[in-house]
Amino acid sequence: MQFPLRSSPQKDSALKNTEPIIKFENFSFYYGKKKVISDVSFPVYKNSITALIGPSGCGKTTVLKSINLLYRENPEARAEGKIIFEGVNILNDKYDVVELRKKIGMVFQKPNPFPGSIYDNVVFGPRIFGVKNRKKLNDICERSLKLAALWDEVKNDLRKSALNLSGGQQQRLCIARTLALEPEVILLDEPASALDPFSTLKIEDLMYQLKNNYTILIVTHNMQQAARISDYVAFLFAGEDMIARLIEFGKSNEVFIKPVKKLTEDYIVGRLG
Amino acid sequence: MEKNNLLVERPIKCRIRYKYILDKAFKEVTLLASIISVLILAFFLGGIFLKGYRWLDWQFLTGVPSRFPEKAGILPALIGSVWLVILTAAFAIPLGIAAAIYLEEYSKKGVLSDLINLNISNLAGVPSIIYGIIGLAVFVRFLAFDRSILSGALTMSLLILPVIIITSQEAIKAVPRDQWEASLALGATKWQTIRHAVLPSAFPGIITGIILALARAIGETAPLITIGALAFIVNIPRTPMDPFTVLPIQIYNWASRPQKEFSEVAAAAIIVLLLLYLILNATAVIFRKKTEKRIR
Amino acid sequence: MVDDKLKKNIFIVNFSRPAERLIEWLLALSASLSILTTLTIVSILLVESYTFFKEVPVLDFLFGTEWKPLYTPRSFGVLPLVAGTFITSLIACLIAMPFGLLTAIYLSQYASKKIRSIIKPLLEILVGIPTVVYGYFALYFITPILKNFIPQLNVFNALSAGIVMGIMIIPVVSSISEDAMSAVPRVLREGAYALGATKLEATFKVVIPAALSGIIASFILAISRAFGETMIVAMAAGSTPVLTLNPLQSVQTMTGYIVQVSLGDTPFGSIGYKTIFAVALLLFLLTLILNIIGKTLVKWRRTTY
Numbered sequence: 001m002q003f004p005l006r007s008s009p010q011k012d013s014a015l016k017n018t019e020p021i022i023k024f025e026n027f028s029f030y031y032g033k034k035k036v037i038s039d040v041s042f043p044v045y046k047n048s049i050t051a052l053i054g055p056s057g058c059g060k061t062t063v064l065k066s067i068n069l070l071y072r073e074n075p076e077a078r079a080e081g082k083i084i085f086e087g088v089n090i091l092n093d094k095y096d097v098v099e100l101r102k103k104i105g106m107v108f109q110k111p112n113p114f115p116g117s118i119y120d121n122v123v124f125g126p127r128i129f130g131v132k133n134r135k136k137l138n139d140i141c142e143r144s145l146k147l148a149a150l151w152d153e154v155k156n157d158l159r160k161s162a163l164n165l166s167g168g169q170q171q172r173l174c175i176a177r178t179l180a181l182e183p184e185v186i187l188l189d190e191p192a193s194a195l196d197p198f199s200t201l202k203i204e205d206l207m208y209q210l211k212n213n214y215t216i217l218i219v220t221h222n223m224q225q226a227a228r229i230s231d232y233v234a235f236l237f238a239g240e241d242m243i244a245r246l247i248e249f250g251k252s253n254e255v256f257i258k259p260v261k262k263l264t265e266d267y268i269v270g271r272l273g
Numbered sequence: 274m275e276k277n278n279l280l281v282e283r284p285i286k287c288r289i290r291y292k293y294i295l296d297k298a299f300k301e302v303t304l305l306a307s308i309i310s311v312l313i314l315a316f317f318l319g320g321i322f323l324k325g326y327r328w329l330d331w332q333f334l335t336g337v338p339s340r341f342p343e344k345a346g347i348l349p350a351l352i353g354s355v356w357l358v359i360l361t362a363a364f365a366i367p368l369g370i371a372a373a374i375y376l377e378e379y380s381k382k383g384v385l386s387d388l389i390n391l392n393i394s395n396l397a398g399v400p401s402i403i404y405g406i407i408g409l410a411v412f413v414r415f416l417a418f419d420r421s422i423l424s425g426a427l428t429m430s431l432l433i434l435p436v437i438i439i440t441s442q443e444a445i446k447a448v449p450r451d452q453w454e455a456s457l458a459l460g461a462t463k464w465q466t467i468r469h470a471v472l473p474s475a476f477p478g479i480i481t482g483i484i485l486a487l488a489r490a491i492g493e494t495a496p497l498i499t500i501g502a503l504a505f506i507v508n509i510p511r512t513p514m515d516p517f518t519v520l521p522i523q524i525y526n527w528a529s530r531p532q533k534e535f536s537e538v539a540a541a542a543i544i545v546l547l548l549l550y551l552i553l554n555a556t557a558v559i560f561r562k563k564t565e566k567r568i569r
Numbered sequence: 570m571v572d573d574k575l576k577k578n579i580f581i582v583n584f585s586r587p588a589e590r591l592i593e594w595l596l597a598l599s600a601s602l603s604i605l606t607t608l609t610i611v612s613i614l615l616v617e618s619y620t621f622f623k624e625v626p627v628l629d630f631l632f633g634t635e636w637k638p639l640y641t642p643r644s645f646g647v648l649p650l651v652a653g654t655f656i657t658s659l660i661a662c663l664i665a666m667p668f669g670l671l672t673a674i675y676l677s678q679y680a681s682k683k684i685r686s687i688i689k690p691l692l693e694i695l696v697g698i699p700t701v702v703y704g705y706f707a708l709y710f711i712t713p714i715l716k717n718f719i720p721q722l723n724v725f726n727a728l729s730a731g732i733v734m735g736i737m738i739i740p741v742v743s744s745i746s747e748d749a750m751s752a753v754p755r756v757l758r759e760g761a762y763a764l765g766a767t768k769l770e771a772t773f774k775v776v777i778p779a780a781l782s783g784i785i786a787s788f789i790l791a792i793s794r795a796f797g798e799t800m801i802v803a804m805a806a807g808s809t810p811v812l813t814l815n816p817l818q819s820v821q822t823m824t825g826y827i828v829q830v831s832l833g834d835t836p837f838g839s840i841g842y843k844t845i846f847a848v849a850l851l852l853f854l855l856t857l858i859l860n861i862i863g864k865t866l867v868k869w870r871r872t873t874y
């Protein structure tokens with residue numbers, strides 16, 4: 001079987017740092033009585049890009065929402081097992097949700113800019129953490145927008161409504177908004193699925209840039225994208241019982257070229273062919 | 274790219290504490306605000322009950338108004354209210370449902386039906402006393418029905434028609450259309466399909482709307498005052514052309530008198546009125562529960 | 570799925586085509602009745618007001634500061650009635666807007682499904698209680714209570730009428746605002762939480778701005794409701810048309826005046842009788858404008874998200 005994908009040499013060099021920043025240990029998840037994820041364990045390595053792949057409905061979004069405890073906003077939802085971050089199990093009730101979310105940012109599937117100006121969107125996080133100094137906020141805004149590769153497009157329109165931006169710009173604004181809080185980990189839930197191919201490429205580029213300073217966990221349906229940008233890949237799959245399990249985890253250049261499990265291969269090939 | 278942390282790290286911990294406290298406190302504030310109106314109301318209702326329950330007896334229910342509070346009764350007002358609600362229902366229900374069916378099933382969606390819908394929603398917002406003035410000019414004067422139950426019921430029908438139309442429209446809209454095509458395919462005409470495949474499912478929703486509209490009709494006071502229903506009525510109305518009074522107006526009349534006893538008699542009449550109102554509401558709630566079950 | 574009952578019915582009752590047409594015409598007639606109603610309201614108010622304005626100049630009516638239409642020397646300045654309506658409605662809004670908004674926040678952001686299903690029907694009952702009962706509350710409960718704190722309070726006063734009216738329209742504000750806030754997409758709120766916002770912050774910085782047009786609509790529709798409210802003000806606010814904004818004083822509203830004339834024996838066709846049509850026209854226009862603005866805002870919100 002022929003795979004058109006080859007990992008680039010510089011990507012391998014990025015893998016030298018193998019210290020996990022987040023570790024899932026026997027993680028299971030329930031919505032009410034319904035179990036949706038069962039016994040998942042895998043690490044997320046620092047300053048790398050980990051891609052989370054799998055058919056829709058297999059719990060990828062749920063995994064992301066568990067890492068920043070966003071699932072707690074749903075009274076029905078319940079998590080079991082451990083998610084270790086900074087040496088602590090964050091699923092333990094005592095963990096401070098607000099502080100955690102400051103350190104772990106999230107970008108959603110559909111761009112969700114807040115009503116208000118571009119500027120207000122970017123400095124939303126710093127403001128609620130008490131930064132009031134104008135100069136400081138301006139600096140944060142400029143730096144975040146530059147990081148998100150949006151600065152040049154909007155620098156003269158910072159006071160205009162964020163809702164008037166194009167879809168791709170809105171999504172980069174949401175990334176900038178997340179970066180403004182200087183998170184350590186960024187979770188991206190199919191960030192390009194609602195965007196045109198050109199915007200998609202821009203966002204991929206951006207992630208490549210960000211990898212040096214941030215840890216990125218990205219959910220994607222696009223196998224080519226996953227193969228292009230990720231260092232590690234985790235494949236989730238829900239069988240007939242509709243409960244998702246981790247089928248395979250490994251370095252992208254290994255999993256995409258020579259998957260261990262037949263299921264992974266089928267999924268990747270089905271997606272590619 | 275160097276990560277230069279622009280945020281002040283140190284005060285974050287205590288700031289977060291403070292955020293949580295504020296969040297919790299605010300939740301309690303909103304909860305309090307939500308129940309305070311209900312609590313105030315409960316307090317008032319309790320007060321009214323204490324004020325009026327002593328006057329509630331057989332003589333009060335079957336007696337006629339009197340200059341002496343201990344002899345005062347609500348029978349003519351009660352009968353007037355019943356007459357009014359029945360006649361109003363007889364006019365407004367068929368017209369309201371028919372209009373809703375037309376707007377949902379027959380009228381072509383376009384400028385005209387938008388206009389009618391807009392018109393109906395505006396009619397629903399017209400202050401009730403303006404309906405009273407129209408009733409005075411049209412039914413009492415122009416059609417010379419005088420200050421009769423008929424005038425009152427026609428006025429009240431105009432008032433509650435928009436409510437019935439709007440709620441019936443919602444109920445018809447909510448009916449799933451899986452039977453619709455099957456019925457047409459069997460050769461049924463449009464009206465037969467509506468009659469047998471749509472209306473039965475919409476029925477509980479329509480009934481809910483009608484009952485709530487009638488609950489409003491039973492409590493409305495201002496438009497009836499305007500058409501002149503505040504006669505001192507000692508005769509029980511026997512035909513739709515008789516002069517009449519209704520419970521709310523009787524209450525208003527008693528509440529406006531200076532003697533303390535009459536304010537208590539008014540409280541007793543309020544208890545009766547509220548009972549009627551609550552019974553109607555409870556019925557509506559039951560029907561609504563039924564609708565919700567059907568849709569699920 | 571077509572059940573047998575349905576099948577049977579269709580074949581038993583088979584209308585001929587003309588009957589179908591007739592039914593459609595009858596239905597259309599019923600629907601057009603609403604247009605007829607509007608036309609009747611507008612034409613009666615306009616015609617009767619026209620004969621009134623032939624005797625009293627429009628400007629004297631709109632900007633005159635003295636309202637003495639029934640006894641000579643007459644004067645027909647409607648401003649005192651407008652002031653009465655304004656002050657009672659203002660007090661009502663000062664009560665209903667904050668409480669209604671906080672209730673909407675609680676119901677849409679904090680309350681569990683179960684608590685919602687208890688509180689919402691209670692609020693619906695609140696808004697439907699006959700207004701004559703609220704008038705009684707104002708006159709026999711609120712005024713005496715207030716008098717303990719404010720000895721100079723008149724027996725009939727704008728304050729207690731306004732307060733009770735405010736309690737009554739809390740559900741108007743809360744139900745429309747709650748709809749607007751519940752319609753804010755969940756991802757928007759989650760976006761705020763993901764940035765470390767608490768519920769309070771997400772509510773004030775994201776949900777309320779996103780639902781603003783609906784919230785403003787609820788305020789406007791509540792004002793309109795307060796303008797048109799009759800029994801509470803007729804019973805508790807008094808019948809003294811004075812140009813004042815002092816809430817402790819007895820005032821008269823536009824609606825209160827119409828009730829007063831209806832109760833008296835003003836001869837049909839007299840100038841006193843015609844005044845109620847002019848006042849009603851003014852009230853109709855004011856509430857119509859408010860309703861149109863409010864409903865447009867509600868619709869506009871529906872199309873923006």
Ligand SMILES: Nc1ncnc2c1ncn2[C@@H]1O[C@H](COP(=O)(O)OP(=O)(O)O)[C@@H](O)[C@H]1O
Nearest residue numbers: 031036055056057058059060061062063074076
């Ligand atoms: N709020 C919820 N309540 C109940 N079930 C849910 C909820 N959200 C997701 N699920 C279920 O959990 C499973 C995983 O969903 P999700 O994490 O959104 O999958 P993915 O992101 O991979 O498409 C699905 O079967 C979905 O039906």
Ligand SMILES: [Mg+2]
Nearest residue numbers: 057060061189
């Ligand atoms: Mg998903």
